[in-house]
Amino acid sequence: MSLRIIATGGTFDKHYDPLSGNLIFRESVLPEALDRARLTLPVSFESLLALDSLDMQDSHRQQIREACERSVEDRIVIVHGTDTMPETAQVLGQAALKKTIVLTGAMVPYQIARSDALFNLGFACAAANLAAVGVYVAMNGLLFSWDDVMKNRDVGVFQSLR
Amino acid sequence: MSLRIIATGGTFDKHYDPLSGNLIFRESVLPEALDRARLTLPVSFESLLALDSLDMQDSHRQQIREACERSVEDRIVIVHGTDTMPETAQVLGQAALKKTIVLTGAMVPYQIARSDALFNLGFACAAANLAAVGVYVAMNGLLFSWDDVMKNRDVGVFQSLR
Amino acid sequence: MSLRIIATGGTFDKHYDPLSGNLIFRESVLPEALDRARLTLPVSFESLLALDSLDMQDSHRQQIREACERSVEDRIVIVHGTDTMPETAQVLGQAALKKTIVLTGAMVPYQIARSDALFNLGFACAAANLAAVGVYVAMNGLLFSWDDVMKNRDVGVFQSLR
């Protein structure tokens, strides 16, 4: 078994820029996060995009779909911004690839105190290893199917549509 | 779906004691770690033991088995020292409870820079949600069956017996 | 000897807000930071303002001056945003109080990885203990007089005017 991890940006991967005082993208934190995890599971890491998910367009979602298609690994974790994670999940779900694809992200950047990023990454890696072929969103300790998930922005949690 | 998380001590939960300069047990870090994870998954936490796993005796393993038996949740994560995690897994595996039980821990304490603890906790929570009834060890991004796992102490990783 | 520490906001004290994705003010991190420092030096902490220093008006600077005047401690550290720290230092310097006042802050918030906040706080506390009556800015490991300091925003460091 092996795993592909694809970075696309999002809160998970934001860095503080001391000059502007803003949170920006630089090189992904994922190689460091995966190193911490002390994996013996073979992982190939791909830095595909570095976008706030509110800035993600259809063309970006097609890039993500293509990255999943060409992945030689059948089990894929995508680190993604939370705001439009369900939209990207939908694009990937409708593509009906024969792979297990798990989208995750973070409500607090990896670099900031008390971040959920590393927990979510671990959760998503296990889900990608164990879940059946399909597309999922892993947040808040739950695994949602791509066609039954929304982000409740008022409280900052993911929930089922029903 | 809901989850029980049982603390038994181990490296995951060690604190630095400024007076002695040693790593010791105090109140568990798990409530803080679970709070970071921003779970909406219902979790009940039980602080059962606070032991270095090299100090764990048969009687302690029976206490852990009893805690799993009486758990009203069918899906259980046990945070445990790494050195004898396979031994405890064996006791629980042979007990053949009708539950999904995942043991995890850490090679570096939660409180220390670049710890694997939060990743492992996330991985174990997903595995406990998704795996079939049985007893497992979740370390290094892999999920091992209780009857096919050992810790290779020379390199500090878990591996299959075969 | 004793010390007063006055929080006024600034980068040092910014928190990440998971709902908006912005850096905002909540209760000050200074009590936690001072607790970490394991002080036996008597310290009284005052949470006066919680402002981005770009939002600081003359009236706020007068509030800070009044807080310094009424302080029973003769040695004062003010945690302040970096962008207008020299302006506030000037107001306090011209007030010519008979106290040792050291302004400091951070280029990276206390809560974010690799922050300079705790170093600067330690530096400022020592400077407040040791420097003569006067008003100073403590940043980048240097102590500047209030009438000879500017922030070079292009590179994000404080420097002498000469």
Place this chain on the structure above:
Amino acid sequence: MSLRIIATGGTFDKHYDPLSGNLIFRESVLPEALDRARLTLPVSFESLLALDSLDMQDSHRQQIREACERSVEDRIVIVHGTDTMPETAQVLGQAALKKTIVLTGAMVPYQIARSDALFNLGFACAAANLAAVGVYVAMNGLLFSWDDVMKNRDVGVFQSLR
């Protein structure tokens, strides 16, 4: 003005070793800590020893004295274990070098949550910049003269002899 920083080991600089479960010495954390501090103050760093201060012998203290003597910088910070910091301060104080020498350390390693290390380093750097020629111990937010300091091991704080 410029500063020499000399690492000699101690709690400040201890790393967790995942294989043995012990706190050990590896390369010093000081270059990273100084990098965080965003210094423009010129600093030269010297990694002299890597010892628990309980293991420090007279010969090691003579090495430290010689390092201070040959330092081209007149202002020196020594990062040292806390247990025998006063003894080393005494050796340096009696050597009566014409330099400002400040010993500091940490009660909790730099790498462990809620460490005092970075605060103490900032405090010591300011003290080395500002104090008169002499030898000092900087801990707990206080600056002690070398001939008037002891560590109270029962409570883990430094105090005056009087």
